[in-house]
Amino acid sequence: MESLQKERLTSERGGRRNSSMENGGSALKNWRFIGNEKLTQASAITVRGVLNMLMENLNPDEARPVIPLGHGDPSAFPSFRTTPLAEDAICSALRSAKFNGYSSTVGIPPARRAVAEHLSKDLPYKLSPDDVFLTIGCTQALEAIVTVLARPGANILLPRPGFPYYEARAGFSDLEVRHFDLLPENNWEVDLAAVEALSDENTVAMVVINPGNPCGNVFKYDHLKKVAETARKLGILVIADEVYDHLTFGESPFVPMGVFGSIVPIITVGSISKRWIVPGWRLGWLVTHDPNGILMKQGIVDSIKGFLNITSDPATFMQGAVPEILENTPADFFTKIVSTLKESAEICYDRIKEIPCITCPSKPEGSMFVMVKLNLSLLEGFMDDTDFCCKLAKEESVIVLPGVAVGLKNWLRITFAIEPSSLDDGLSRMKAFCARHAKKQ
Structure with missing residues (x-):
């Protein structure tokens, strides 16, 4: 990163290393372990x-x-206090003693079904619970799909400006990052010409964040359709980060990218963190929008399950509260x-x-x-x-x-x-x- 912050961090780490060497003496040279610099x-x-x-x-x-x-x-x-209904749902799930055991690695069935039904309200087709994978917040969801897509020589297209965790996770997974610009003069729309110019035979996906972090923009239906058509033309999938879904207050309503799942495969990542104002509860999801079965055929779904099989799950009592939270939170x-x-x-x-x-x-x-x-x-x-x-x-x-x-x-x-x-x-x-x-x- 081109900033003083990176220089300061590097300087501080170097100082700590020098101090450790002084305290431990030359014997430290014999230790065979070392920290992971990639992290x-x-x-x-x-x-x-x-x-x-x-x-x-x-x-x-x-x-x-x-x-x-x-x-x-x-x-x-x-x-910005969350709704009492959500708090009561957590307490009820915990006190029921029904959610004290391990969860399935993809999430418990009632919670997956609730997320599928919740998201289907905005779609022209119904999602299946099998399309839903519960995660530890939206962060683990994006971590999962970036890791799944990483292979030698592959690259991913990220928005600039954007959410830096995608770049951090891609770098750690040795997935090359290429940036396309969001255009401030056009309400931060995607520069679709740049997307096409950046893409090659090794490009696997592009990321779209809507509503926008960090720009505060909301993409219109027609623009999102053009994004889908561009991705289809290039043969890549779209990762739709919709953690701020429905938090809109301008002229443009929220349109989920999954609406265009029949045009191109869509992976949506989201959570209850922002809309319910509970980021510390760490309950998110990764959802496949794939009416044509392309993600299954290409092995993406099996790889998502494989990733979740070797990582941690969201707390089971949190999952137990999800149906009540999603289905019964009052509109006001x-x-x-x-x-x-x-x-x-x-x-x-x-x-x-x-x-x-x-x-x-x-x-x-x-x-x-x-x-x-x-x-x-x-x-x-x-x-x-x-x-x-x-x-x-x-x-x-x-x-x-x-x-x-x-x-x-x-x-x-x-x-x-x-x-x-x-x-x-x-x-x-x-x-x-x-x-x-x-x-x-």
């Missing part, structure tokens, strides 16, 4: 790794509260969450326009984020977006993710999924910070 390299480009580095820059003497505008976890804020809970997100997104968009060195190409319409361009030529004393974010954390106790972490250097990803009052405070601090560091006229 440390992969973890350096995760959102969590970058945010941890930014937190280290906070001023411990600062009296003001930290404003977390860097990650998509609003669960700590009262406005979702309405309230979406309304709160819309209010916060509007505050974010309006306040950003007051900061001269930051430009927002389009108003967010979904998910919990917005991407803004940082004009460093209007500021003094900053090398890049990572430097900006480190100093912002130190001087204002505001955490914002540098764009380089999601693939766009000298941009910022701002989370608006927090209490409106805290968001307003954080953006006011950012405005003051930028004014303080503005170039003198």
Whole structure:
């Protein structure tokens, strides 16, 4: 990653190694084990790794509260409390004593059936429980499909900007990554010409994140259909990351990529983490949309089962609660969450326009984020977006993710999924910070 963060991490690790050598003496040269550098390299480009580095820059003497505008976890804020029905479902499943044993590696049947029925409501065909594989959050779902697709010489097409865990996991699995751009001037639509130009006989899949992380965009039906047609033309499958499904508040409704499963095979990854505001519950799914049976014929389904056979399962009592959560959550809970997100997104968009060195190409319409361009030529004393974010954390106790972490250097990803009052405070601090560091006229 082209950022100070990577240099700092490397320097810190080197310092720790030198210290260990001094404490252990020359005898350490005889040990035959060593850490896996691929793991440390992969973890350096995760959102969590970058945010941890930014937190280290906070001023411990600062009296003001930290404003977390860097990650998509609003669960700590009262406005984003999950529904009591979900909490009761977890308690009931746990107390029933029916879910204390091991789960099937693909998930217990009632939970798989509930996910299939839940997702089928938005599709022109019905999913089978056999199309559903339960995972430890959406993270394990994407980990599964990336690992399944990895083979010598293969490559995968990822959006830029995008969610860096795909790149980290692909790198660890020796799956080559090629990036296609999302176009800010076109509401962050996929550059389909670039997808075709990047693809070759070794390309296996492309990733589409909708609603968008980190851009806050929502793809329209016609554009998603073109994505499907392009993938079919290239002979690749589409991985649809829909962890923010239905969290939309603009003109474009959420359209699941699975609608186009008859055009091209689709793998959808999702979870209850974002829509129910419970990322710590770690319950997700990987779903095959494949009416033509191509994924089965190509061995993808068997490979997914093989991956799950050698990894951990989501907690069985969590799976036991899924049917109640998916089937009976009251509609007004979702309405309230979406309304709160819309209010916060509007505050974010309006306040950003007051900061001269930051430009927002389009108003967010979904998910919990917005991407803004940082004009460093209007500021003094900053090398890049990572430097900006480190100093912002130190001087204002505001955490914002540098764009380089999601693939766009000298941009910022701002989370608006927090209490409106805290968001307003954080953006006011950012405005003051930028004014303080503005170039003198």
